[in-house]
Amino acid sequence: MGVVKTKNVPVLRFSEFSDPWMMDRIDNFVKRVSNPVTVEPNTFYREIGVRSHGKGIFHKEPVTGKSLGNKRVFWVHPKAFVVNIVFGWEQAVALTTATEEGFIASHRFPMFVPIGKKSDLDFLLLFFLRKRGKYLLELASPGGAGRNKTLGQSEFAQLEVTLPALAEQKKIAAFLAVVEKKLDALRRQGEQLHAYKRGVMQKIFSQELRFNADDGSGFPDWEEHEFEQIVFRVADKIDINKSDVLLPCIELDSLESGTGRLLTSYDCSTQVSIKGKFKAGDVLFGKLRPYLRKYHQPSFQGACSSEIWVLRGTGITQKFLYYLVQTNRFDGGVNQFV
Template identity: 55%
Template structure:
């Protein structure tokens, strides 16, 4: 059942592919990105020279796009590119998508594809056996049907989830700090460096 005001739309209806190929200079140095599975986001790879890239097809990373690793899409290797990624490159295995005329919100889609439903949909678009044989099909991905709220509601949902992510990150840092302090105290108490009165 479709909630009131929501609509069934295909990926191809709401996203368009962004593709800006790099003319590789063998003497230039390029910063590459990768995408972790399980919705863990983008990471930086070691810089390489154009000569080291060789014939590898790479593309300039565009900010504010939904990006997916086609080899591990079925493991939710999806992310959102940020302004800090501009000037970096990604291989042809990391297609990027921008909303068509404001029809969707990138953050909302990034959260959606990190849910069990999103994993299921990415699996549908990744036919084949296990591992590297389950490559995301571009045509299958474009045809995926999503039930989407209006864009304003998508943005509000993404904002709420982002606020929760920030709170969880802060809590995790506090917990890590508390654990480190406890270990220090244990070391002092259990070795006699700190004595009780």
């Protein structure tokens, strides 16, 4: 199939571009590059790997040619689009750079470069990190789950992608690179703020840092209590199959480690097991692998996994409890409480 014109152009577009976007097969605008390595038994080599979800390339430890055995390996092209065929369906795609020059890759990491001036690799990577790109990678990865869903290279070559002209591809990729750089800076700033908050909390709960009342007088000394004396675990349950109430459901993977953020919730109608029940303001704490520090204080009522404690204070406020479960001291004792 040749190039096909399409009206599938973005609503938001740079004003200097007006040409229609074109639908084309992958193998019409990129080609595979393959430079086999003649492996020497006593020479050391370093392989690359590609992480899922667009998390980039990582470098493996050096190994001797002898340890590679009969494994087919290829020199890494320093500017190529690379895909991990085992986890392509999980968006294990990346771009190689000059940093990878001299590295090797197995046959599971095919590399592609542009044909002529038809495509920009930065734009191509951005495309495959979108939902549409993920769908196409899944389409080219027939089979069951996990390692059975290997990307078929013939199927990949036949995928059809909608592309603007090269100049517009470059403009889009450059613009989004600037946006991503700013997002990275904000993420780092957020991480620093979380670290600062956690450090202050440790000082407060260890009583290294104390506050005074508004009149300048000191607060009374803290009292020691058993956790069970001031907090109880809510045992309310809900059988999703027998309930007519539609509640949002929080699973362990709904909670982001170390931040208290709720990443997502699920429709209870899609669940089958008996769940815990919580109210707005309760404190949720993931009891499975507690070192992951998964906690949250919901502003709504709902259901949650049996792997999550629902905690409610009796002698302390809910907000104090929410900060208490984030402390090192709680981490140290929580394994005895599980």
